[in-house]
Amino acid sequence: MTHDSETTVRAVRLLAGFQYAQAAFAVARLGLAGHLMGGPLPVPELARRSGTDPVRLRQLLRVLAGEDVFVLLDGDRVDLGPLGPAFAPDTASSAYELALTWADTLYAPYAELHRTLRDGVPAPEHHYGKPMFDWFADHPEQAARFSASMREGLRTVRYGVPTSLDLGGIRSVVDVGGADGTLLARLAGLYPELTGVVFDLPHVVAEAGPLLASHGLGARFTTAGGDFFVADDLPSGADCYLLSYVLHDWSDVDAERILRAVRTAGGDGARLRLVELVLPDWPEHPLPPFAATMDLTMLGMLAAGERTARDWERMLAATGFRLDRVTPTSTPLAVVEATATKETIRS
Structure with missing residues (x-):
C-alpha cells in the first residue's frame, strides 16, 4: 500500500470544518471585524477592545488570514481581508447575523445529522425535541435573530x-x-x-x-x-x-x-x-x-x-x-x- 498524504490532508481539512466554523463564529461574537472597519489596529489594541488575550487572538488571526478574513501587517498590526467585512454588522456583504444565528441555534443540532440520514427526521427535532420553527416560537429572541439573518444574507444573495x-x-x-x-x-x-x-x-x-x-x-x-x-x-x-x-x-x-x-x-x-x-x-x-x-x-x-x-x-x-x-x-x-x-x- 502506498501512502497518499494529499488525500489525508484533504480529509483532515474537511473534518476540521467544525473548528473553522467556530473560529468564524468567534470573530462575529467578539466583534473583531467591526473593530477593524475603521482601519488596521495593533494586535494588542484589538485585544483590548475585544476583551481577548493577545497571544491567543494573534493565533486566531494568523489562522484566519489564510482564509482571507484578515491581513497580517508589519508592526504586529492586523487589517480586514477580502472576507473580513462579511463578519461585521451592516456592511454590503454582511453575514454577521447569520454567523450568530448558526452559532447559537443551528450548530449543536447538526451533530444529529447521522440520525437524520437514518430516519429522515430533521436534526433539530432530535436535538430540541421539536421542529426548528416550533423551537423558534418558544424562543422569540432567537427567532428575531434568525429573521434578521435571513434578511441580511438573502438581501445580499x-x-x-x-x-x-x-x-x-x-x-x-x-x-x-x-x-x-x-x-x-x-x-x-x-x-x-x-x-x-x-x-x-x-x-x-x-x-x-x-x-x-x-x-x-x-x-x-x-x-x-x-x-x-x-x-x-x-x-x-x-x-x-x-x-x-x-x-x-x-x-x-x-x-x-x-x-x-x-x-x-x-x-x-x-x-x-x-x-x-x-x-x-x-x-x-x-x-x-x-x-x-x-x-x-x-x-x-x-x-x-x-x-x-x-x-x-x-x-x-x-x-x-x-x-x-x-x-x-x-x-x-x-x-x-x-x-x-x-x-x-x-x-
Whole structure:
C-alpha cells in the first residue's frame, strides 16, 4: 500500500470544518471585524477592545488570514481581508447575523445529522425535541435573530434578482412569504405601475408596512397576515404570485401544499414566479459552492433540500402549473416561471 498524504490532508481539512466554523463564529461574537472597519489596529489594541488575550487572538488571526478574513501587517498590526467585512454588522456583504444565528441555534443540532440520514427526521427535532420553527416560537429572541439573518444574507444573495424577474404585463403581485417587503420595494422601482400585497405570518409581515411607507410605497402595496398553507388566507385574484426562496425550506409534500394553495387563490391563468436555487441534474458534480452549502443546510435542519429543473417541473405539474422557463440571474439563484393551467390538480 502506498501512502497518499494529499488525500489525508484533504480529509483532515474537511473534518476540521467544525473548528473553522467556530473560529468564524468567534470573530462575529467578539466583534473583531467591526473593530477593524475603521482601519488596521495593533494586535494588542484589538485585544483590548475585544476583551481577548493577545497571544491567543494573534493565533486566531494568523489562522484566519489564510482564509482571507484578515491581513497580517508589519508592526504586529492586523487589517480586514477580502472576507473580513462579511463578519461585521451592516456592511454590503454582511453575514454577521447569520454567523450568530448558526452559532447559537443551528450548530449543536447538526451533530444529529447521522440520525437524520437514518430516519429522515430533521436534526433539530432530535436535538430540541421539536421542529426548528416550533423551537423558534418558544424562543422569540432567537427567532428575531434568525429573521434578521435571513434578511441580511438573502438581501445580499438576492441583490441581482429583481432585474431578472420578468413582470412585464403584470399589474398586481402577491409576495408570498415576503417578510419585510424588501423585494417588492425593489421591484416597485423597476415597474412603476405595479401594485400588490406582502403576505407572511402576522408577526413577520408587521415589519413590511413601515418599510414600504419609508419608501413612499404605502399607496401601492399593502400587507396581509396568514398561513400560506391555507388558500383562503392568501389574497386572491392577483396577476402573479411570487415566492422568493420559500419552498426550499419545505419537503416536497409541504411545498406542494403551498403551491396548491397559491393555485387556488390565483385561479386559472395566474402567473407564478419562484426565486430558488436550481441544481444541475444528478450526477453532475461538484455542485456550485453556495448550492452545496444550502442543500446540506436544508438536509440537516429541515430534511428538505434544493431542487433541479426537472424536480420543479414535476412539482408544478402536480399542483396545476405549467413550467414556462428557468432564467439564471447574476446571483446563485434562478427565476422559475410558471402559469396556472386549467388541468385538474393531482392530489
